[in-house]
Amino acid sequence: MGKKKYPKAIKYYTKAMKLAPENPTYRLNRAIANAALELWKDAEADAESAVQLGKPATSKSHYQLARAKLRRGFCDEAQTAVKVGIAAFPGEAALLQLEKEINRELSQRKAKEKKRREAEATKPAQTQGPGGARALLEQARAAYSGGRSEEVITLCKGGRQAALSALASAAPGSTEADTARREEMSLLSLSGKACMVLRRWPEAGEAYQGVVELEEALFSMDNKDEREALSNAYNNWGIALKNQGRFNEAVDAMNKSYQRSTNGDDAVATEQAAQILQNVGQCLRAQKKISEARKIFERALEITQRLAGPEHCTTALGHLLVARCLRDEGNIKAAITSYMKVVEIFESKEPEECLQEMPELPNKDKLVQVQNQAKNELAQLIMMVEQARQDAAGGSPPIGEEPPATTAVA
Numbered sequence: 001m002g003k004k005k006y007p008k009a010i011k012y013y014t015k016a017m018k019l020a021p022e023n024p025t026y027r028l029n030r031a032i033a034n035a036a037l038e039l040w041k042d043a044e045a046d047a048e049s050a051v052q053l054g055k056p057a058t059s060k061s062h063y064q065l066a067r068a069k070l071r072r073g074f075c076d077e078a079q080t081a082v083k084v085g086i087a088a089f090p091g092e093a094a095l096l097q098l099e100k101e102i103n104r105e106l107s108q109r110k111a112k113e114k115k116r117r118e119a120e121a122t123k124p125a126q127t128q129g130p131g132g133a134r135a136l137l138e139q140a141r142a143a144y145s146g147g148r149s150e151e152v153i154t155l156c157k158g159g160r161q162a163a164l165s166a167l168a169s170a171a172p173g174s175t176e177a178d179t180a181r182r183e184e185m186s187l188l189s190l191s192g193k194a195c196m197v198l199r200r201w202p203e204a205g206e207a208y209q210g211v212v213e214l215e216e217a218l219f220s221m222d223n224k225d226e227r228e229a230l231s232n233a234y235n236n237w238g239i240a241l242k243n244q245g246r247f248n249e250a251v252d253a254m255n256k257s258y259q260r261s262t263n264g265d266d267a268v269a270t271e272q273a274a275q276i277l278q279n280v281g282q283c284l285r286a287q288k289k290i291s292e293a294r295k296i297f298e299r300a301l302e303i304t305q306r307l308a309g310p311e312h313c314t315t316a317l318g319h320l321l322v323a324r325c326l327r328d329e330g331n332i333k334a335a336i337t338s339y340m341k342v343v344e345i346f347e348s349k350e351p352e353e354c355l356q357e358m359p360e361l362p363n364k365d366k367l368v369q370v371q372n373q374a375k376n377e378l379a380q381l382i383m384m385v386e387q388a389r390q391d392a393a394g395g396s397p398p399i400g401e402e403p404p405a406t407t408a409v410a
Helices: 006-019 024-036 040-053 059-071 075-088 093-122 133-145 149-169 175-197 201-218 224-242 247-262 271-286 290-308 313-329 332-347 351-357 364-392
Strands: none
Touching: 006 024, 006 290, 024 040, 024 059, 040 059, 059 075, 059 093, 075 093, 133 149, 133 175, 149 175, 175 201, 175 224, 201 224, 224 247, 224 271, 247 271, 271 290, 271 313, 290 313, 313 332, 313 351, 313 364, 332 364, 351 364
16 A cells, blocks of 8 residues: 555455454555545445444544545435544544535535526527437437447537527527537537547547537536546547547647546546557557657556556556567567566456456457467567577578568567
């Protein structure tokens, strides 16, 4: 815990709990480790056990339970939990501060719900009718679920026209204007997804640029959900730019995505942050900025290891990205070490477990393809090293035999 190696801490506290299942301290400490990794469901379960097992429970146990419930969005339950803690520890500053945070979140939710209800009650007719923005948005969502991407784009285009018409007739700053802009934002986002499916990258880029502009104007960076949505929009825009070969603009968009994802705090470690960093690294590598790409990939790998543990299959993909950069830099020894780690992780698990840990791979065939790529690239490096040793020793292959192939792999 002191070194912030939270996955290992969780592993050892779990072992301790098996030896002493009634010890509330181990439950509390594992809850703290889970919270540090933002694994709030596990943190809540451990904190609840710590409260139940404590005789009496500590103020930290009450705090961790209420905080985990808040982070999971269960504000009413969090409020109840923090009140129980304050009743047991009336002067505890941390609990009193958490109560203020919970009450503030509840107030914001009530205000937001009130605003939503007012918007529903006063929404202009043209957004509610069969040809209105909302109706077309729902049709587009159904078409997207059915895999009808071309239809999605057509419906979204009509929906945007309806939303813009509603916006033009609404008073500036009114609920109607805000609703129309949010509907336009949803339609642009869905259109962007459909364009990405069809690999129509310029259109996807235009759509997500529009989403980014609207979300920057409408969203609050103090709201975690809205901040994550803006991060996703920037990331998708960056992907569309990358696939157009506009790498500098793509890196700029993805850096903004990372900033929104972490809220400017590089200590934040989330799956979203790791994925964004990998996308940045891919752009840099495509630009032949290998050293910069490797550092970004190493940062993404470090986050993944913190979240999932060093032997998780997702980390194998991270090691593979680092290994390819090391190979391209000419650091063959370090590259071989990284490739061997990839192969070691893959071979330690059955294919079904690998796929479960790597949802980004769609099926077993894709998994086998990635595994074979890693093995082949490792084999080629080993052959290169062996050939270099033979050359340095003045050796040569027997007459009638060709030396080993050393074809480079992209």
